[in-house]
Amino acid sequence: MKRIPSITIWIICCITIIGIGCGDEGSLPINQGSETEVDIFPERDWKVIQGLSPLPATPPPNPTNRVSDSPDAARLGQMFFFDERLSKDGTVACATCHSPFHGFADVEATSLGGGRGTRNAPTLLNVAYNKWQFWDGRADSLWSQALIALEGEKEQAGTRLQYAHLIKRLYQKDYETVFGPLPNLADTTRFPLTGKPGDVAFDNMSDKDKIAVNTVFANIGKAIEAYERLLISRNAPFDQYVAGDLDVISSGAKRGLEIFIGKGQCTLCHNSPNFTDNDFHNVGVPQGRLPEDTGRYDGIKQLLENPFNGGGIYSDDPETPQRILDLLEPTQQLKGRFKTPTLRNIALTAPYFHTGGYPTLVSILRFNGSEIPTTEYAGVRDDTRQPLRLNEQEVNDLEEFLLTLTGELPPEHLLRKPDLP
Numbered sequence: 153m154k155r156i157p158s159i160t161i162w163i164i165c166c167i168t169i170i171g172i173g174c175g176d177e178g179s180l181p182i183n184q185g186s187e188t189e190v191d192i193f194p195e196r197d198w199k200v201i202q203g204l205s206p207l208p209a210t211p212p213p214n215p216t217n218r219v220s221d222s223p224d225a226a227r228l229g230q231m232f233f234f235d236e237r238l239s240k241d242g243t244v245a246c247a248t249c250h251s252p253f254h255g256f257a258d259v260e261a262t263s264l265g266g267g268r269g270t271r272n273a274p275t276l277l278n279v280a281y282n283k284w285q286f287w288d289g290r291a292d293s294l295w296s297q298a299l300i301a302l303e304g305e306k307e308q309a310g311t312r313l314q315y316a317h318l319i320k321r322l323y324q325k326d327y328e329t330v331f332g333p334l335p336n337l338a339d340t341t342r343f344p345l346t347g348k349p350g351d352v353a354f355d356n357m358s359d360k361d362k363i364a365v366n367t368v369f370a371n372i373g374k375a376i377e378a379y380e381r382l383l384i385s386r387n388a389p390f391d392q393y394v395a396g397d398l399d400v401i402s403s404g405a406k407r408g409l410e411i412f413i414g415k416g417q418c419t420l421c422h423n424s425p426n427f428t429d430n431d432f433h434n435v436g437v438p439q440g441r442l443p444e445d446t447g448r449y450d451g452i453k454q455l456l457e458n459p460f461n462g463g464g465i466y467s468d469d470p471e472t473p474q475r476i477l478d479l480l481e482p483t484q485q486l487k488g489r490f491k492t493p494t495l496r497n498i499a500l501t502a503p504y505f506h507t508g509g510y511p512t513l514v515s516i517l518r519f520n521g522s523e524i525p526t527t528e529y530a531g532v533r534d535d536t537r538q539p540l541r542l543n544e545q546e547v548n549d550l551e552e553f554l555l556t557l558t559g560e561l562p563p564e565h566l567l568r569k570p571d572l573p
């Protein structure tokens with residue numbers, strides 16, 4: 153096994169120190185005229201590559217959910233994730249569309265739950281590293297994302313009152329271990345068996361009772377988030393390569409990596425250890441037969457209106473998230489922008505793009521930089537790169553590189569449906 157020569161690392165360190173201007177340039181014995189290389193990459197490219205690996209040891213903390221790192225909450229959240237009874241008709245769970253055997257994504261282009269959706273289900277591997285959830289970022293936390301799925305007509309399609317009664321019936325003990333006492337829901341004139349905002353049954357409840365039910369609902373999401381935060385996948389061949397095992401990826405993959413950080417300009421957007429800038433871009437993906445989709449533009453509106461956003465009363469730390477929300481505005485430029493998705497485990501999660509309209513990686517790579525009629529997507533394309541015109545060899549190399557991003561799956565016990573009460 154070939155390791156990076158220690159002299160190379162030493163030289164990179166010196167250059168880095170000079171680069172950031174805190175070294176005494178005159179005293180470092182280094183020939184600035186010569187270009188050092190790591191494997192096939194000049195050291196300035198190698199630095200870019202090091203910006204893509206490894207994933208930070210833990211996902212960023214989420215203070216809006218005080219149980220986000222509680223093992224008891226995660227155990228409960230895993231049960232909720234796989235429990236089909238958390239749906240209108242008892243047949244759909246999160247795992248229905250986010251299958252552990254398909255990288256926690258969906259094999260179908262657009263998912264089927266309570267109805268047929270209009271977007272592709274993304275992977276949940278490493279999802280806790282995302283700043284925003286959904287293609288349009290209309291959720292600013294994993295817990296509030298889960299609530300949208302639980303009541304969404306096209307997803308689980310149930311109601312928060314139904315879920316609160318279900319928790320009382322089946323999960324009281326486990327719930328109370330994590331969150332403290334459930335409200336007494338026995339009086340069904342005060343707490344009808346089903347209903348959500350917009351339904352008479354819910355809308356007629358007192359404000360105090362609504363808040364009690366909303367709190368149970370929010371806590372279901374908070375338990376699910378604790379589970380999702382454990383769905384981490386690291387140590388892909390690419391990570392092993394960056395860590396110094398220079399033979400672990402093929403020379404084709406290395407050429408693909410060279411295109412990825414160079415000619416392809418992929419790192420303009422896919423530029424962190426989770427291969428995303430956590431931002432939104434309009435790359436002109438055609439809607440095909442799907443209805444118009446304004447992406448981030450409507451996403452911001454929905455986020456600001458959502459009582460379960462990070463600045464709301466169900467958040468365990470509203471102040472900082474509210475400051476971020478205050479800066480958001482649904483401006484015209486945001487039309488047709490979608491979140492830059494992670495590329496980790498991309499080999500597991502076909503089909504691709506928010507439409508699910510691209511079945512293979514090669515089909516995506518051919519799309520990149522091609523001309524798309526502006527009638528095919530909302531808004532104005534903000535991807536200003538010149539058409540890439542990759543030849544077959546380059547497409548194959550890029551694909552080979554993307555295939556090196558498949559990491560280890562989370563521990564086996566997290567991939568299984570647990571025993572349910």
Ligand code: HEC
Pocket residue numbers: 233244245246247248249250262263264265266269271272273274275276279282284285286287288294297298299301302306307308376
């Ligand atoms: C009917 C299929 C379906 C079900 C059921 C479902 N999802 Fe999803 N999920 C999707 C689709 C489709 C998207 C993308 C939708 C969008 O962006 O508007 C998505 C997006 C997400 C995201 C955002 C990921 C990202 O990178 O932006 C998370 C997290 C998620 N789902 C978790 C869950 C959880 C937790 C549940 C259960 C409470 C759940 N989903 C239930 C289909 C489903």
Ligand code: HEC
Pocket residue numbers: 412416417418419420421422432433434435437490491492493494495498501503504505506507513516517520534535536550
């Ligand atoms: C301008 C920012 C930007 C650049 C540059 C960019 N991407 Fe993306 N990429 C995105 C966005 C945004 C999406 C999601 C688009 C959508 O679905 O509407 C995406 C989607 C993808 C997907 C599909 C992921 C999935 O889960 O569906 C792949 C694969 C991909 N990009 C690879 C690349 C490669 C390889 C390059 C370089 C040749 C590249 N991208 C350059 C922003 C960018």
